[in-house]
Amino acid sequence: MCMCDSSKESSIEGLAEARRQIDSIVHKLEKTVHTLESKGEPQRYRSQITLAHRRIKALTIALGLIEKEMKNI
Numbered sequence: 001m002c003m004c005d006s007s008k009e010s011s012i013e014g015l016a017e018a019r020r021q022i023d024s025i026v027h028k029l030e031k032t033v034h035t036l037e038s039k040g041e042p043q044r045y046r047s048q049i050t051l052a053h054r055r056i057k058a059l060t061i062a063l064g065l066i067e068k069e070m071k072n073i
Contacts, residue, residue, distance in 0.1 A: 011073055012070060012073055016070070019063060019067070022063055022066070025055075025059060026059050026060065029052045029055055029059075030056065032048075032052050033049055033052045033053065033056075036048055
């Protein structure tokens with residue numbers, strides 16, 4: 001299957017934008033985890049910390065898949 005150049009370009013641009021947005025979210029989540037773990041009673045925030053770690057892991061997987069797709073276009 002052959003993609004025309006403009007279609008390839010728009011696909012790459014869309015994936016690049018998705019990657020930028022996900023990078024931003026991951027960065028914010030990492031800052032949130034750091035903040036919650038720095039609080040006086042981090043055990044109190046254990047569920048929020050666990051959720052943030054799981055989201056970071058999932059988004060990191062998504063970033064890897066986006067990178068792989070961008071190389072295949």
